[in-house]
Amino acid sequence: MARNNRHTGPYNHGEKIPPILIKGMFGVALFALILVTYARLTDRPLDALPDAGAPVAVERQIVIDAKIDGSAKIYDTEGNQVFEFAPNEGGFVAGVWRALELKRKQAGVALDAPVRLVRFKDGRISLYDDQTGWRAELVGFGADNTAAFARLLD
CATH class of the missing domain: 1.20.5 (Single alpha-helices involved in coiled-coils or other helix-helix interfaces)
Structure with missing residues (x-):
């Protein structure tokens, strides 16, 4: 057939x-x-970025000193240690620091300059580096990771 x-x-x-x-x-x-x-x-304008001019609830300048093992120490602008993350709890903070460190090295900026940690009235938390113009919207990384930075504002 x-x-x-x-x-x-x-x-x-x-x-x-x-x-x-x-x-x-x-x-x-x-x-x-x-x-x-x-x-x-x-x-x-880049509409995907949240409004940096939104009303601020709390703002704090901090200096981050993080290690590759995930540990991190947070200092205020006077050099007083305000928080310490152990290697098993500071991985996200250390990861954000590595991204910021790379940006600062590329810009030729001091690595120990403070950054601004900002909680807006809508609950959003952001990290700003006024030295390089870099910023991180921390809400996009999940509740646990955002909470690591939120502790520094409470």
Whole structure:
């Protein structure tokens, strides 16, 4: 019995991807390119970042001294130790410090300069480095990691 190889679908069996999908993918890519080009040419603000000018509930300047083992010591601007994280509890703080340390080395800024830890009235906690313009929105790293920095404000 002979097989009937007649095709009844909208595209040829020799093609792996239907042409309409390929055209659609190029259309989406072109739309994204146009959107990004428009945003850059019109200097649209970075809307994904929370408002840094929101009302502040608590702000504190701290100096972080962290080690690769996850331990970290937090000092106030006078050099008094205000908190110490053991290696098993300071991993996130030490990780944030390593990111900040890299940014400061790239900018040629002193590593022991203070950073601003800010809790906004909406509950969001952020870390700002006024020396380099770097900032970290800590709420995006989970409740436990945010709580590590929240302890420093309480």
